[in-house]
Amino acid sequence: MKLEVHTWPATYGEQAQPRMGFFTDTSICIGCKACEVACKEWNHVPMQLQGFTGNSYDNSVDLGADRWRHVAFVEQRLPADATDGGSLVQIAERGAAIDAGVQTYQEGDGVRWLMASDVCKHCTDAACLEVCPTGSLFRTEFGTVVVQEDVCNGCGYCVPACPFGVLDKREDDGRVWKCTLCYDRLRDDQEPACAQACPTNSIQFGELDELRERADRRLARLRDAGQDQARLYLADEDNGIHGAGAFFLLLDEPEVYGLPPDPVDTVRDLGSIWAAAGAAALALGAGLAAAVLGGRG
Amino acid sequence: MTAGASYHGQPVIKAPVWTWQIPWYFFTGGVAGASAGLGYLCELRGDDALARRAWAAAMAGICVSPALLIADLGRPQRFLNMLRMFKVTSPMSVGTWILQGSAASTAIAAAHAWFGLFPRLARVAAPAAALLGLPLSTYTAALVTNTAVPVWHEARRTLPFVFGAGAGLSAGAAALIGADPATAAPARRLALGGAAMELATTTLMHRGLGEHGRPYSQGRCKHFDQAASGFLAVGSALLAARGSRSRTAAAAGGVLLLAGAVSTRWSVFAAGRQSAADPHAVIDPQRAGIARGERIGGARTEPVARDAAAPAGPAS
Amino acid sequence: MGSNMAEQHPVGFQWVIEAKERGAKVIHVDPRFTRTSAMADRHVSIRAGTDIAFLGGVINYVLAHRRWFTDYVRHYTNGPVILKPEFRDTEDEAGFFSGWNPDDGLYGIDTWGYDGTGGETAGGKTEQTADVSGDQSQGAHGMDLEGGEPPHYDDTMEHERCVLQVLTRHFARYTPEAVADICGCAPEDVVAVAEAMAENSGRERTSAVVYAVGWTQHTVGVQNIRAASILQLLLGNIGRPGGGILALRGHANIQGSTDIPTLYDILPGYIPMPHPQRNPTLDTFVAENGPATGAWGNLRSYMVSLLKAWWGEAATEDNDYCFGHLPRVDGDHSHYAMMLRMLDGGVQGMLCVGQNPAVGSANSGLMRAALAKLDWLVVRDFQPTETALFWRDSPDHEDGTVTAQGIDTEVFFLPAATHVEKDGSFTNTQRLLQWREKACEPPGDARSETQWIWHLGCIIREKLADSEDPRDRPIRELTWAYPLEGRDAEPDPDAVLAEISGCRADGTYLDSYDDLQDDGSTSCGSWIHCGVYKDGVNQSARKKPGTEQNWIAREWGWAWPKDTRIIYNRASADPDGRPWSERKRYVWWDETSGSWTSLGDGPDFPPTKAPDYDPPRDARGLAAIAGDKPFILHPDGRGWLYSPTGLTDGPLPAHYEPQESPFVNALYGQQQSPTRQTYPRDKNPYHPSDGVAGADVFPFVLSTYRLTEHHTAGSMSRTVSYLAELQPEFFCEVSPQLAAERGLRHGEWATIVSARNAVEARVMVTDRIKPLRVQGRVMHLVGAPYHWGGVGIVTGDSANELLPLSLDSNVHISEYKVSTCDIQAGRRPRGPARVALVDSYRRRAGVRE
């Protein structure tokens, strides 16, 4: 059972805008973190000093209240020339050499360094928004999902509801924070700060329809060029969140980047959840009755 | 099973930010909800002494619950924002309204039971409190299962029964403490039945969770879970053996059972944190679902020729 | 090669991505696998300090397989030119070129010239002195050639003394195998890179080489770039769209600060600083420094116009246009030479403006010791830096070797305005000046450099107003009047730019350096910038969007010289003036109009000089450049495969090992560059190289570099919360193999030790660093970003504590990119124990100084 809860864009009537979003093409991300910095500067997100993590060049760890953009760094060993040919035997030999702990470059191990900038997905089915008891989280006229900081009471429900771990509570402030897709800038007809700062256009901002077409063209090109690891993540509507406002081109499985392979909006199961809670309530009633009334006989 | 990739072992989802108030709230809400039912039924049956004890427990529970809830908020002074809307997709919203209703009706019913106040209002309030008490006892399960935390979400069909059983046993156990064993048979039955049910449903839940249930055999969660079983088993045994005779045994049994109910809630709470912190708890089952062909997952490697006119907004 | 473009020039790197999207292949040659390598089609890991060997291998491949662009080489380079019979190559002299003078440690260069030239170069030196290297290494140089033509050349390029043949012999020993054994790469890597370059060059295609300090920061820094120039000239990749050698410059305006220099040995526009004895008059100066032919043939006009710009009315023909007012270079006053003199007590005071030597300069301990010898120090910066605070807090204080009471230097701190708080221009890698407007006023007492230096100048002039002393005349007569504007009485930067651009005596603006006169009728602050204020308009402030013009984007900013976007672009057409190919059409000769025309750029060539123009024997200046010789700055108009003049360390690049190296020079008997500058002394001891006792005490190669997240010495990034948190701690990168060998644990601490000092860093064990097999041994690299110091939100030990001073003699840059070290697991000892640790290493290695 699926409960329909979406009224966007109808709620906005005349003021409804085309749905805006991000296509983050990680194949051209150079890991410069300009997006992270631009986001923080524009949105006055406080510093979050976490020390040296050893997670490759990532010392900001994850998305959270104080990090609305996060660039992931993944170092992988792979056989040299894995992508540009070499016989299968050669590749296998190199692989074996790697496992045996190769000594030097000449002996042919290669590395791959993936970088990807992550952000709130602005889900079509946004669990965070749906579970928010105050209506602090709402859907804007651009189809994005935004926290109203003057409404949020810090109940924290949205935090575990998000299947991507995007939201978190800012300790000293008590409220939750996340990417607003630069709602203020959008209303001024400006591009979000992160996208504007991105030197390589890895972060592409625009109308979602257009971005999805662009992404498919890009995927086709990469696949033609032999990049058979390329994939689009959340570009479609047939997944557990019914598509995302921010979707990605990845070069490996989503989990490699810290993304869930099959995110599902928890509210999809709301029917069974309420049904079970209701049944349990009735069972409790029956139990009470049995205990109190049934004892007579 | 921690094979497969994750991002530097970092969690995929965020652990709940809720603090100690919340498992206690699960408990007090259950006590309040089921006690209201017990009180009302006892009144119906004419067992006023037991009814008064139950209403007292309900009253205590319903007073503490909102306090706990508010204390857990990041911005407690904004509690009233909860009342801006009623959202069926948000068990917390639904629960807040249930809690309001319960609080009001329980207060009136209790006032009547103890002091004979508001007799007319109480005629409506007592059954209302009893009725609202039922979802008050189980909605908290809906609250936690309606999240992305695997160990919670995957228990969505069973956890409400664990909480319901726990509420029942708590109400029974609470009413037993200090009561005359001779007149407390219904409470004893409720406590014993509830305890049995909680043990049974918990086992069922663990089984049903399968791979997802790993937290229950690890860390803090495991300790709470073992403590719960222990408290419940010993409490039940004591109650069954001597509860109908000894006031002290009944009280001790009641306390043990209450401790069991609290421990269960803490184990569920801790399970959520542990599950959320483990990237594989999130990734592996999702991956497995895709591997089994049940789901297609979020990624696609094949380009599709897209119909340019296809809408990209929500389907509705 | 030698740059980590994605990390250090991320904004520029977008164009590499763009090119890649259009089918370009990107190759990254770097000791480490970096964010640039991650985006490259191929990454080749080589041992730091072996680029000449690698490039030599590529050049050898191109020569041996006759893959050079024949027509281009024959007409546009000095490949056919015949050299003097006395010239001896490194082949013949065991790693030295002819002219080596072991007593001075210098080359006499009179054998390096073209056959038939007089032995004298226009640079004026038969024997160089590294002390006064300025006019050799920078700016004008060349030789006097009649009619701009080398006396002897062989267009078949078969004469055994012609440059191409000399080159072929010189690079013959750089075989793929020999190179691989030096660099630690595979022989196939050399061949693959050479093939890729050759395949992608010629009429239809061009390749570009991009470098930065991975090449320059070596004792052979300049020759690294020379090697690339040779390759690019052989392949015909200079002066053509998509080709070139791009120096990625450092600080936002480092290009601007060499064009209008902050360097001690050149004047604006790369005019050499006069020599005290040899250049008593303007005439002798011009005779010595200006070759008669080519664009430098008009040196006198450039110089007189410059003198007019600086001394205005006071500069007259009678007083040699105040030529005598110019300072003279009487020795090496480069940064490190000055710091060493300071250490010896020879410098009383220092204005430290926009620099942080206590962290940014090699051998920071020596730098601090030198600062402590000053009477006074003025630091102008945004906040007190490690340099400003060296007297109070430093590693030496921690070690207990100095105390604040023990330092007598009086330190003044002046707050500076940032680049967003002042108007001005930045000049980028492409010589493009881009004007930027002030966004806000500087806070508090912070002022711009212009404001400060101008007012300082006024105060000094006021004090000297009544002075009769001739030595005060240069200051008293200086043109120093600019319109003032704004809150802080700031000299109008537009007026400064206009002065740089130049005008005629009647005040009308000049269009280009062709207009400059040597009779005092024009004034111009920098000849290469002449025209930047053409028509009274700030041309560098043009900002027409790229979407509104073609890709050359001529109306965005202004590029010196003459707003030329591709320098030497005459080379984009064949000798007859036709485009080499349709694909690569850029500038070509239009027969009907009798002029050079282009896709939009201006020709970097006299606009109406026909391709078949043959200069008369007595021609001078640009008139002496033939119609098919694009390299107009050279006296022969040719691109120099072989540099007969201009360099202190040889006319051709040759592989030498770095000052500190765990390997012997496998190619020549001479281990290190013979002309490198070293300063052995107690505070600057060197490690023994391979083959010398004690070499195994420092068995690993240490290389320092940057991270995107920080800027240079770190006072602009460690103090900014959003950057500080991104790379919070000093770390070193090591391979899993080295980690295993030394018990280093990922995420924990390591102590890196040299004979200079010991520092601690967090350990990053990564596959991106590879052990290389060199000369049959495994070589390990310890990589260390150099951004940390003691001040800021995040602090840490500084990599420069470890490095010695050893310099390239051409430009006096330090070898930051290679030295040797040892590494141990764990944190370093504190206090005197650190000194003891370093001492024990010194003893074991047998280094006393």
Ligand SMILES: Nc1nc2c(c(=O)[nH]1)N[C@H]1C(S)=C(S)[C@@H](COP(=O)(O)OP(=O)(O)OC[C@H]3O[C@@H](n4cnc5c(=O)[nH]c(N)nc54)[C@H](O)[C@@H]3O)O[C@H]1N2
């Ligand atoms: N984010 C950021 N950008 C900067 C700066 C900064 O501090 N931060 N600094 C600016 C300045 S001042 C400058 S000068 C430029 C410098 O820009 P880059 O030259 O790109 O900077 P580095 O990181 O010092 O060195 C580049 C690379 O050289 C490699 N390398 C070391 N030794 C050798 C060698 O022998 N051969 C080869 N082929 N490669 C070698 C190193 O591994 C490193 O990856 O960057 C400028 N841009």
Ligand SMILES: Nc1nc2c(c(=O)[nH]1)N[C@H]1C(S)=C(S)[C@@H](COP(=O)(O)OP(=O)(O)OC[C@H]3O[C@@H](n4cnc5c(=O)[nH]c(N)nc54)[C@H](O)[C@@H]3O)O[C@H]1N2
């Ligand atoms: N080990 C090692 N050492 C190196 C290098 C290396 O690769 N390895 N690279 C070398 C290179 S290429 C460079 S360029 C140097 C850099 O070394 P430095 O120039 O010593 O270091 P920076 O941190 O760039 O210092 C510039 C200072 O200028 C200040 N500043 C910025 N703008 C202004 C302004 O408008 N006015 C004034 N008054 N101050 C301003 C900044 O706050 C900063 O403190 O480091 C060199 N040192």
Ligand code: SF4
């Ligand atoms: S990614 Fe998470 S926070 Fe963002 S819209 Fe979706 S559910 Fe909400």
Ligand code: SF4
């Ligand atoms: S924490 Fe704030 S935004 Fe999140 S669910 Fe609660 S009220 Fe809504």
Ligand code: SF4
């Ligand atoms: S859209 Fe705005 S708020 Fe969101 S990540 Fe980008 S800069 Fe930050």
Ligand code: SF4
């Ligand atoms: S700004 Fe762009 S290129 Fe840089 S890290 Fe972010 S997404 Fe990647």
Ligand code: SF4
């Ligand atoms: S810091 Fe400035 S100069 Fe350097 S890449 Fe970024 S924008 Fe360009």
Ligand SMILES: [Mo]
């Ligand atoms: Mo630099």
